[in-house]
Amino acid sequence: MTTNSATNSPDSAPDVLRYTAFATDPAGGNPAGVVLEAAALDDAAMLAIAADLGYSETAFLTPDPSGAERAYAVRYFSPKAEVPFCGHATVAAAVALAERDGAGEFVFATQAGTVPVTVARDADALRATLTSVAPSVEDAADDDVTEALAALGWDAGDLDAALPPRIAYAGARHLVLAAATRARLADLSYDFARLEALMRRLDLTTAQLVWREGDFVFHVRDPFPVGGVVEDPATGAAAAAFGAYARELGLVPADAELTLYQGADMGRPGVLKVVLRDGDARVRVSGSAVRIPSTP
Known part of the structure; x- marks a missing residue:
């Protein structure tokens, strides 16, 4: 020990x-x-x-x-x-x-x-x-989505219509936006100040950018300008919120295990497991953690 x-x-x-x-x-x-x-x-x-x-x-x-x-x-x-x-x-x-x-x-x-x-x-x-904690999902106003897309440099056509924008919460608020292609998700260059201003107005912690690879497999990225960080390499709070979002929209069954890949585009790959249980609104998120060695 x-x-x-x-x-x-x-x-x-x-x-x-x-x-x-x-x-x-x-x-x-x-x-x-x-x-x-x-x-x-x-x-x-x-x-x-x-x-x-x-x-x-x-x-x-x-x-x-x-x-x-x-x-x-x-x-x-x-x-x-x-x-x-x-x-x-x-x-x-x-x-x-x-x-x-x-x-x-x-x-x-x-x-x-x-x-x-x-x-x-x-x-x-x-x-x-x-x-x-108990999660919730709410509609995102059209004007706010338009502003988020402008800050990200995305067009409306870059979105996956099967995963509509929402604000999801499971301890912190996140705007969920789904990219239509993996290439769109990979190409992230955004207006830091503009996105930060929108997120502060909406009390958001990150923008949860998602691309769906398969029924239970997703790739995600999380700009975090309100924290003074361009991008979060692996975001457990957003993963929990996304689990609530996926269940609320009927994208996955009430009992499901999702795999989220995050950080590869930053050179820091990570894996987040999200578990949903029928009859329990809460979302479980799991992952490994290891000590970062001290540098001399």
Whole structure:
């Protein structure tokens, strides 16, 4: 068992761990910062750590006020702002806890709600499965979709009519836009400021850009300008939201397992598994996470 504890006294810097989520290779997936003992940090300190680290999110953990065993309050900061929920940092934090305390069940109290996480050993690495808060899906206004397409440099004809635009939520809000071709998805060059302004107005965390390869296989990309990041390499919160979207629109059965590939266009390939269960509105997202080695 590896001990990753930190002593957060005023005179010592917190131990900032670095993991990549949704991959078994440190060069793949989405890097996240993890601070397992953040009780001594205020908002400004957490934001400064996240900005200095430069990853799309860093998770900061404190013991849950209830005192329950293996339960934590978790806050997530991007380099620019706090976000209510982050899937890849949840996976990273849960794996870091499992390395320290042993695999099993954890409970994360987030600003979006309670998120149970189970960690088990897979063939190559520890794998975490989070269960989202209750999701929702709503229509996207035509004018907002038009503005999003303009910011992305897409035309209406670039969209897949079988997967209509929607705003989906499973802890954070995401605008789902489906590309008609893999080539359209691969060619991502957008107006950062214009998309950021739209996303702030709509309270969006990312734009979830999707291309459907098969019945249960999708390729996704997630611009994240509101977090100060051009693109997120693997986005667990958006994957959960997309699972709710796919079920709501009848694209998949009520019981289904989806595979989302993300990050390949950035050179950081990752795999996200999304599980839907009939009779349970919540969405489960799972993936591996591994420690990123320290550089000299």
